[in-house]
Amino acid sequence: MDALTEDVEDIRVVSEHLATHYGYHIALIVGHSRGSVTAMRWLCTSDLGKHVRGFVNVSGRYRMEVR
Numbered sequence: 001m002d003a004l005t006e007d008v009e010d011i012r013v014v015s016e017h018l019a020t021h022y023g024y025h026i027a028l029i030v031g032h033s034r035g036s037v038t039a040m041r042w043l044c045t046s047d048l049g050k051h052v053r054g055f056v057n058v059s060g061r062y063r064m065e066v067r
Contacts, residue, residue: 007038008045015048028054 018024031039043049
């Protein structure tokens with residue numbers, strides 16, 4: 001399993017635990033740097049992630065000029 005897949009699995013385990021044991025509904029995900037990529041992948045591939053209403057991408061690169 002690669003590192004990104006392991007990170008997504010971590011989000012899955014924690015989010016399912018919070019939903020199952022505490023009744024939490026995850027309304028917003030905030031990701032920084034690599035966490036932004038991981039969060040986006042989780043949002044697009046998980047059942048719980050498909051119901052999240054907001055995502056904040058902090059310091060994720062959109063474009064970077066090569067000099």
